[in-house]
């Protein structure tokens with residue numbers, strides 16, 4: 340068979356192809372290794388994965404095919420970032436410095452900073468400016484091994500500005516080195532003009548925003564920031580039900596700063612994921628374990644907010660909840676595009692094994708954003724998204740932190756990192 344992509348000379352190829360999706364409990368570490376593996380693809384989709392001898396006997400690269408050298412190193416599926424707010428205007432390093440000096444995230448938000456500061460900036464920024472700024476973040480994410488990410492709206496908080504954000508996300512999905520899954524988060528905060536009529540704003544989300552988002556097919560998921568001082572459990576439920584009736588699958592920011600019952604609500608409404616979960620209760624862990632909800636953990640946010648209490652990843656995994664990891668990339672509480680640092684924090688702060696962090700950053704993350712049929716594992720029929728690492732042992736990824744260990748990043752059978760030079764040559 341003629342192919343237009345071939346990865347050869349890999350050391351350990353971890354396919355993540357064994358086991359159920361999502362992975363729970365002990366399954367969170369079945370990696371489907373192939374020593375000296377190769378991957379072949381046509382039109383961006385994998386057609387064969389296996390030991391190099393077998394693959395080379397079965398396929399032949401067409402003239403001009405992309406042939407990637409695995410350098411005898413570790414090769415994994417491309418990383419999936421299951422929770423980002425990658426579209427935003429302006430940055431908030433002044434708030435970061437205030438937190439370093441001792442002010443809390445919630446104090447800063449109550450004083451008009453936080454999400455509402457980002458809303459004021461975004462409303463005054465054009466679609467093109469937002470797209471250019473987000474595109475550079477996605478290129479940085481790709482350089483660190485991310486090949487698919489979810490992106491939320493939620494810095495518009497009025498009909499026009501939420502639609503503007505979602506249209507930017509759609510354009511990014513069409514043009515970027517990273518695959519993009521859109522989420523509507525109109526219930527991210529109460530904007531300044533609705534602070535004295537909070538139920539009125541919930542009605543605006545339900546009756547004006549959700550139908551418009553659904554009509555333009557701008558989002559797959561509907562998310563809510565369910566938290567003390569933000570959206571209550573009952574308000575969150577009403578918004579998620581309305582989203583569901585318009586075809587938007589529920590997700591939740593749950594139990595981030597206080598035990599607010601968000602995880603239980605996620606289980607009750609059949610959300611695809613419950614994210615953060617720092618303050619999740621024991622009962623809620625049981626409810627999640629009995630459900631189909633994925634737990635998306637965001638240790639970069641805890642770190643960046645100066646917290647010492649991290650999400651109970653071990654309890655969740657041991658109870659059988661499928662766990663994913665994500666950056667939460669946003670200007671307020673987690674300014675990183677790198678899934679690699681998140682994988683390090685997964686091991687260092689959440690006590691997840693290297694096998695569990697890889698599972699959480701690939702196949703379980705793909706499940707958390709409804710992309711498990713197309714990404715997250717290297718099997719025939721899935722997209723040819725993979726990372727050739729500079730290291731040959733999986734344990735080195737969480738261990739060696741704060742630097743970029745991705746040598747070559749491939750999305751849909753094309754090299755997206757390192758970038759081509761002026762003459763179109765790549766140094767990979």
Ligand code: NIG
Pocket residue numbers: 424453454457564592595640667669670671672673
């Ligand atoms: O996931 N928790 C709510 N939303 C973001 C923070 C957004 C911001 O501060 O701009 C989060 O941490």
Ligand code: FE
Pocket residue numbers: 422423424592667669
């Ligand atoms: Fe978030």
